[in-house]
Amino acid sequence: MSWFETSLMAKSGVAKGEARTTHSITIADQGKFHYVYGPYVDPVIEVDPGAVVTVETHDAFEGKITSESDQPSKILNFPYLNPQTGPIYVKGAEKGDCLAVKINSVKPRGPQPVGTTCLIPEFGGLVATGDTALLNDPLPEKVKKVRLDENGVYWSDKITLPYEPFIGTIGTSPEIEAISSLQPDYYGGNMDLPDVAPGAIIYLPVNTPGAFLYVGDCHAVQGDGELCGVAMEMPATVELQVDLIKGHTIAWPRLENEEFVMTIGSARPLEDASRIAYRELCRLVAAETGMHINEAYMLLTMAGKVRLGNMVDPKYTVGASIARKYLV
Numbered sequence: 001m002s003w004f005e006t007s008l009m010a011k012s013g014v015a016k017g018e019a020r021t022t023h024s025i026t027i028a029d030q031g032k033f034h035y036v037y038g039p040y041v042d043p044v045i046e047v048d049p050g051a052v053v054t055v056e057t058h059d060a061f062e063g064k065i066t067s068e069s070d071q072p073s074k075i076l077n078f079p080y081l082n083p084q085t086g087p088i089y090v091k092g093a094e095k096g097d098c099l100a101v102k103i104n105s106v107k108p109r110g111p112q113p114v115g116t117t118c119l120i121p122e123f124g125g126l127v128a129t130g131d132t133a134l135l136n137d138p139l140p141e142k143v144k145k146v147r148l149d150e151n152g153v154y155w156s157d158k159i160t161l162p163y164e165p166f167i168g169t170i171g172t173s174p175e176i177e178a179i180s181s182l183q184p185d186y187y188g189g190n191m192d193l194p195d196v197a198p199g200a201i202i203y204l205p206v207n208t209p210g211a212f213l214y215v216g217d218c219h220a221v222q223g224d225g226e227l228c229g230v231a232m233e234m235p236a237t238v239e240l241q242v243d244l245i246k247g248h249t250i251a252w253p254r255l256e257n258e259e260f261v262m263t264i265g266s267a268r269p270l271e272d273a274s275r276i277a278y279r280e281l282c283r284l285v286a287a288e289t290g291m292h293i294n295e296a297y298m299l300l301t302m303a304g305k306v307r308l309g310n311m312v313d314p315k316y317t318v319g320a321s322i323a324r325k326y327l328v
Helices: 008-012 270-289 293-303
Strands: 022-025 045-047 052-057 085-090 098-108 115-119 142-149 152-154 166-171 201-205 213-219 236-245 254-256 260-267 305-308 316-323
Touching (some): 085 236, 098 166, 098 213, 166 201, 260 270, 270 316, 293 316
Parallel strands (some): 022 052, 045 085
Antiparallel strands (some): 201 254
């Protein structure tokens, strides 16, 4: 039996993890892209649980940075970054349900050099920002365009990085708020967590009828923390399989893959993001194993792992995980 057959999506989803209808959203289909997560726009498509949806996404800059001579501060219009494809309306989804999204593939799209990374004034983990206000002058702006494909990210003649694609920004709509796609929170959003990758299933809380699934900001590779604030950004073609788990209420996103289960928290300071993630993992382990939550707490002290998503956005993101083999 494969791990997917034992996943929450396969066991409890309306479609039981089966791939059913197929759909697509191209750049042309999308038309206007969205820069907030919220319920106040019309869905691009409506799908049933079990739908496989192929989605074209822009890079985080909506393709506006085209040359290494470009200056991001003169080209980009903050806060209009992280354009989101969608929303996708999932039929039958109601507040208190859980959306299960299996990531089948994330592939680069468009002419080379596909990848873009850069230094942006007052943005990043090791510089003064609007929130961390200092008198230091900003670092000089710098853009690097990088050729990449599914075999590697060709940083230089001497360095080839692995192609480790993932979705930087994915989530469902809040119930009433409209929140910037630059921010991660309880609904998902700009988590920049490298584990949101092909082969994983991400679980997102449903807060509004139809769930309203948004996706964008794909990365070819990123180290822990997204240190300078910008990963290897790329336009992408993403294939998602969507299912719905009725009556399964979660407070924060969760993820599972072949190796581990993970709970995800976003907050400032970073310690609070870690606490949210670990508290949710304590609750998950207790529910899955029948342990008292205090025993789960002690087990995670021995076997828990932490993954840093981003340490640069309006809120920081941490994933806490435990190997599947311990959930017995």
